[in-house]
Amino acid sequence: MRIQEHPILDFSKKRGRKVTIYFEGEPIEAYEGEPIAEALHAAGIRILNYTHEKNRPRGLFCAIGKCSSCLMVVNGIPNTRTCITLVEDGLRIERQHGSQPLPKDYKPPSWKEAEKREADIIIVGGGPAGLMAGIKAAEKGAKVILMDENPLLGGQLVKQTHKFFGKRDQFAGVRGIKIAEILEKEAKEKGVEIHLETSAIGIFQVGEKRMVAAIKKNKKLMEFYGKAVIVATGAMEKMIPFENNDLPGVYGAGAIQTLMNTYGIEPGKRVLIVGAGNVGVILAYQLLQAKVNVVAVVEAMPKVGAYFVHAAKIRRLGVPILTRHTILRAEGNGKVEHAVIAQIDEKWRPIPGTEKRLDVDVIALAVGLRPSIELLHQAGAQITYARELGGYVVRHDERMETTVRGLFVAGDSSGIEEATTAMLEGKIAGLSAALFVGKAKPDTYEEILQAQRDLDEFRSGPFGKHILEGLKKVMIK
Amino acid sequence: MKSKVDIAIIGGGIIGLMTAFELAKRGEESIAVYEKRYIGSGSTFRCGTGIRQQFGDPANIQMMKRSVEKWKTLGEDMEFPKFKFAQTGYLFLLYSEKEVENFKKNVQLQNSYGIPSRIISPEEAREIVPGLDISEVIAASWNHTDGKANPFLAVYGLSRALKRMDVEINEYTEVQEIMVKDSRITGVKTSKGEVKADIVLNAANAWAKILNQKLGLDFPIEPYKHQGIVTEPFKLGEIKPMVVSFKYGGAYLTQKANGGLIGGIALKYGPTWDLTPTYEFLREVSKNFTKIIPALKYMSIIRQWGGYYAETPDHNAVIGKIEEIEGYYLAAGFSGHGFMLAPAVAEGMAELITKGHTSLPLDFYDPYRFKRGELREQAIQMG
Ligand SMILES: Cc1cc2nc3c(=O)[nH]c(=O)nc-3n(C[C@H](O)[C@H](O)[C@H](O)COP(=O)(O)OP(=O)(O)OC[C@H]3O[C@@H](n4cnc5c(N)ncnc54)[C@H](O)[C@@H]3O)c2cc1C
């Protein structure tokens, strides 16, 4: 199902040319610019593959290329991440059943040397942190290349229809989608070279330079050489254990936002949200905007974690927020049809007799994120555990430099916070990297200090206390 | 940690653990293993898993024949049936008359020791591994009794068996010095204290030289960085044997039990202690693997790692009793084929230590051959 009307988003303008793709031989209508899994979802197809050992059905989970839950056979090629691979006219798509045979192909490929690109600074990740880093570094005269494995710039901003808090010069009162547009425009104006659908696969030292190896459009090997690298790869949704938590229809909150706000596809008809932090509560509001029924929000803690105004708004609109509740299991044949929830005691044990069976077709997990640190880890940066920041995070100093010289980090990949802090960290990382490569003038220090002060101020609120605890474990003095 | 043992083994790799197992089976009651990190963390967990009898000299062939017998029953022997030796064969692809000549000679020698290897046609090779590109292959050397095994399960099974047999395994315990008095072993000094011992086995492979040098002993074992990769899984059974191609990068590759491909090529760096994976390796692996099995171009590499080959000048290990110091034994320098050799080496070492002699041809690996200038013919080394 596609969303036809939306108070904020106009999909009729956003959708590209109509094309036809073939799912197990059946023609399906799709729009250019949308990924395969999203197009299939619009056509009511939720099961994308069956697992290797237990033959369990699986569907989307993250919708941003990070979890491998959406692997399918595309034009004969197995293990394609269909949530970030765009549709093309005539594409043949099949469900994958466990591990696939090697495609029948006996012709040795002619080896093409990789395309080489060079710049002062290479940035991986085009969300708020990466974009801001690119803008700031380019402003100082550094040549910047930025890549992202998704087909759109803006990271998680492109699906945020709500207005941001914060100070005026930090986009307060502006909707996330709009911020993404502004940042994208600015980055392009400042001459940042952008590569989309480009997955970084490793950071290597090659002679004096650092090289980010990447694959463009699942096919082409690219080598990006630079003096400094900034990793702003964001985060990935956490999963919690409950029975049938892999049933198609159990989605990460971000995946639902992607479906509905980026591509105008109805995630389902009736949704249960697990987690009443900002993400869960904002998601509830966005679902209501798209005229999707939110049956309940369950929260294990005794208190709602979200900002009061957000929570009050959805309560006003009739969505129950059930604290001290959790999900026990998902039920359904091949897709979510019911969810069973229950009240829990102080020791987080379900209280017998309090179970409720809800009629839902989507279960949204908004139970936190964990930083995407794989590239940083591979590059040799020191990693440490900080629960407050979402799990394993990379150690860095006040200028966002990691333990590897010339390797910087920004945004959620340096610890889970939010878009505003991501942009501030991006600013610091971009300026510091520009200094590192010798492009910025010494007065840049002043700008860095200002951004650090803004960060401190932002974190001085009640939510920041937690973050500061985490940062204590992570910061290099 | 005990303060006195009969036999102290330095190194919790496959050689150290397997030797402890053989010693304990022979009734030795006071054995301890010291491992500076965790067991398997040296080269063992980083290896290509290959086990073959297709060597070019009598000693390695006989040792490997014995090893394969023991690999086959290891699961039962250590009461851990989950461990299985996958007897899926080794297939050497041959591209020139000269290569074929050499391998024919090797096959003859192998056959004379009862190894059923043979030269087969490219079409037969393709029947064994359907995805092969055989347009340039003129023959292949094939032995179906070679195979592979999972080092994680081997080490886990051994550690369980050793604990049952009261062998002490000390992890995160580094031996800093081997203690000697009047040319006799007196014990080891570890990061967690001193331990008295009559016998010390240095099974520290790539690191063996460090302790030897402290004793003023010099055996040429140097650490070289080699690397390996694993791909995402694909349908089991597509690449059953270990496939080897000297023409294409000295590549070796096979499918693991979970369906992923494991393998490497002969690109090495060193001597060095640096284990950082290199991009050059990643690129060369992709280039060469797809020449051997073209459809691999559709498979993503999901892991890459570095590990040491503890190399000697003739690529044969250094195994035996050390003459200068009573009670000191060395089994190291396995040059990239220590995993496969471990069962026979362990048996030979255990016999040497408990009986003073062994029927296995350990002489071949005589530590003093280098000093005498009697290097062996280079062993066939992959990767
Ligand atoms: C990429 C790669 C592929 C390979 N492929 C194959 C293959 O297909 N088949 C095959 O047979 N072999 C292969 N090998 C070789 C094989 O891994 C080794 O030969 C084998 O693991 C050697 O075992 P080991 O016990 O001697 O050494 P290790 O496994 O390295 O064990 C030695 C241990 O000693 C410890 N140690 C060192 N110094 C001290 C100290 N002072 N105190 C305490 N502990 C210490 C180390 O931490 C280490 O764990 C490969 C190796 C690599 C790197």
Ligand code: FES
């Ligand atoms: S990778 Fe596609 S859903 Fe996560």
